Amino acid sequence: MTPKQGRRSSAPGVRGISAVRLPPGIGNGPAGQLRPATEQVRLSYVAALREYQAEGLYPDLNPVALSDPAAFRAYVHRIRQAADSSVQLPPGWVPESTFWWIAQDRYLGRLAIRHRLTPALQRRGGHIGFDVRPSARNQGCAKRMLMAALPHAARLGLEHALLTCDVDNLASQRVIFACGGELIDRTDGILRFTLRTSVDPATTGEHLGETHP
Template identity: 45%
Template sequence: MPELLPPTVAVHRSFLAGMTEFQAEGRGAADDQSMIGAEIRAYRDSWHNPEVFAEYTAWLRAQALEESPRPPTHVPSTTLWWVDGDAYLGRLAIRHRLNDSLRELGGHIGYDVRPSARLRGHATAMLAAALPIAEALGIDSVLVTCDVDNVGSRRVIESNGGVFDDERSGKLRFWVPTAPVGSAR
């Protein structure tokens, strides 16, 4: 059964296959401003090396720490991978707080499911599994955004209790409670 795990070298081979799938659909191109796009551009030529991949996974895990170096426009972020055994199925990032850019377009949580694993409920399950983690980080309600034309992602967000807020710059913005309705804090 799939689960959210910190980035791990145990899924190296499957991760590489997943990144190849993302690249085949255009991810990593110069105009891809997503986290996964930036990482493909930075690592695609070296991820195959086990030592570089181990450094990459350690770097991703360290990004959750406040003191880790990061660009001034980035906030601490917990990256988790959706894994089933040794199969990498996708990734999810929980940004610990919002800056102006994230408040406008990016939100607290972003996720990607590799193309060959789509349309199987993985994104919905990933987001559901991330909500208690966001709550443990002190986030009562997460902002999750999607492109206006991304009907699948909108359904994922709404299936997890997302309440539509507004549309900005071609993005739909939803607030998703991190605790089940009626739960005591």
């Protein structure tokens, strides 16, 4: 799935951007890495997709098809390509860099950073969206992902990132507030938050990040 308006996406990491691993002190979940999409977690990603689809999410993705190594390789390529601002996109779509949260070759979640916003994304969707696979929830993964993503958002020129969630999505609200988000407003059942991307490295663990090509 590629980025459109405020739609969920399973899209890519930024070409050439390295992984960031946070120290154990940040959050309570597994000490994973925020990495661009990679073929190395194909089986785990497919298993996570089945978990999502049991909840009615990502119905347009086919786990059987993506089980094939060649199909998954092409899928990863499309995800990465979505971050390339020189690629022609359909009207209403924007370049989007998506990272996967990975711990010991297990796919745990994804986070997307949209490089710019359409009027629709300003209302719902924002710059950053994230989700965690059902079997990895309530372990601190979302907070770790979001904190690790802030330096990448800053490198894209985003001094403040806009995040949105439904008013009844208490889990996302807790994560956003825990990472320093501030509520802007509430409109039509949607909460909008602003989050500074230039945070103290001692808080994010950015200076301790382990990088991989």
